[in-house]
């Protein structure tokens with residue numbers, strides 16, 4: 334158990350920047366999720382923490398030790414790999430015992446420790462099987478079991494659920510959350526699935542192109558995206574973003590006009606709001622434009638317009654009916670709106 | 685259920701059985717013929733009167749009172765001390781296999797896990813050396829070996845054979861290591877292994893089919909080699925193949941050809957045993973390669 338600090342960590346391959354100035358302080362027992370699109374440097378960051386990748390620049394501190402130059406085995410961490418990394422020649426039991434064997438834990442303790450881990454990941458029935466004789470979800474749990482069999486200072490998990498089907502993903506996700514709260518071990522978890530990030534994390538780090546975009550609790554990230562990237566990445570559907578002009582608190586764009594925005598800035602801005610915060614109205618409203626499409630989601634319907642090149646959606650009751658091309662109106666109250674600088678993408682604070 | 689699925693129509697089954705049988709006879713015939721003939725005398729096996737003599741053996745019967753004789757074997761093993769050649773071959777093959785595999789696994793692993801670009805050129809260079817006829821290498825070695833006074837000894841031959849064999853083992857094992865996911869070493873290292881322990885505890889156990897297959901090919905190269913051993917070994921250090929060749933070369937003396945025939949049979953038998961013994965590993969090593977997590 335330890336605090337994990339990354340101080341201005343950089344990773345470059347030649348002129349290519351994989352991770353750019355990553356600076357983060359992870360508290361003891363925290364569940365931190367690294368979230369970002371494919372190729373944004375999540376795995377690279379995690380592998381640098383594990384010691385599998387050299388740090389080009391910066392420092393990594395584990396507790397009160399600077400670990401930059403330590404071998405992976407000396408960092409006292411355990412890691413769950415995206416592709417499991419199980420030893421194909423060993424049984425489930427031996428796979429889970431492997432870390433104890435190589436770390437020279439006294440032999441007489443092995444059985445008890447392995448059995449405890451096996452029970453936690455519910456694999457008691459499969460102990461004598463080889464990894465090849467297990468399903469993806471079971472293999473996943475073996476990898477988890479191997480990570481928790483000893484008490485490391487930090488858990489690292491690299492997209493541990495990406496190979497599971499949707500249903501298994503939900504149950505394993507709950508299992509991981511439960512395990513972590515029992516074991517109280519600092520955890521860094523990598524995913525590109527925002528729902529996983531939202532449900533598991535104490536804090537989420539949103540990354541893009543090797544840079545941290547925003548750090549915050551899931552609620553903060555959802556309610557106060559720091560820039561247009563985070564706004565468009567978090568939430569499903571993602572936040573609607575419309576470009577336009579701001580003048581004296583009034584935003585004007587193609588087919589949309591919002592008044593009473595509490596800000597003094599003016600110029601080119603991007604207005605954002607979430608589909609579920611707005612509502613369809615018969616008269617008036619801030620949006621009045623021909624409908625582009627209607628999608629039935631089951632519990633609701635999604636109305637979409639095309640405003641100045643961007644698609645803008647609003648959720649409404651499932652019995653709403655309109656033809657494509659009809660003018661449909663929506664109310665976008667100023668309090669649900671987020672403003673971003675169009676040039677930099679950064680949030681313009683309205684408070 | 686699987687029986688039902690595997691059942692073939694009768695004519696097809698018959699046809700394939702006949703085909704396999706024919707194939708077996710054609711493939712095995714030369715060997716069986718030689719083996720049978722090795723228990724005869726030269727007058728029968730190389731009979732000019734009637735080829736059937738090689739089967740029935742009338743001359744053998746006249747000379748030794750039975751259609752079978754161990755005279756060829758006795759001559760080769762006892763009189764001509766073929767056992768020396770067998771011992772030499774054993775020494776050469778064992779060391780060639782051991783050294784090739786040690787260097788090959790370590791080197792192949794290092795090349796497979798190294799991210800640098802020189803690995804490609806190293807492997808290309810290895811391929812070029814492998815493609816050269818052995819005799820070009822050996823003729824280059826001869827003079828320095830004479831001058832250094834190391835010509836004729838087994839260790840010299842072992843080193844040369846390892847050098848010839850190494851490119852192949854390196855290639856073969858390199859591609860085996862490539863097929864083993866990097867995650868496996870990395871998982872082992874995070875679990876507490878040093879780089880070398882990860883290699884020994886996590887990689888080698890899943891590498892066995894590859895090591896066995898490569899080892900077998902190395903064995904065959906050393907066992908069957910003629911060019912190198914015949915040019916680099918003195919008479920008393922000769923291995924089996926050059927020895928057999930020398931039997932065949934001296935046809936003036938009656939019966940010596942039969943020594944060669946007996947020696948050939950003696951040299952083939954270990955190969956059969958070996959292949960029967962390792963056939964499962966060889967097949968899995970040749971076909972699988974990839975290791976599924």
Ligand SMILES: Nc1ncnc2c1ncn2[C@@H]1O[C@H](COP(=O)(O)OP(=O)(O)OP(=O)(O)O)[C@@H](O)[C@H]1O
Nearest residue numbers: 346349351369370371372373374375376377378525
């Ligand atoms: N050895 C390497 N040499 C050069 N570039 C690399 C190397 N490894 C990774 N990269 C690059 O670094 C970037 C970040 O890679 P990384 O594996 O961290 O992505 P990721 O965020 O984990 O993505 P994913 O969600 O697809 O796993 C990628 O653009 C990748 O191409």
Ligand SMILES: [Mg+2]
Nearest residue numbers: 375376377491
């Ligand atoms: Mg990744």
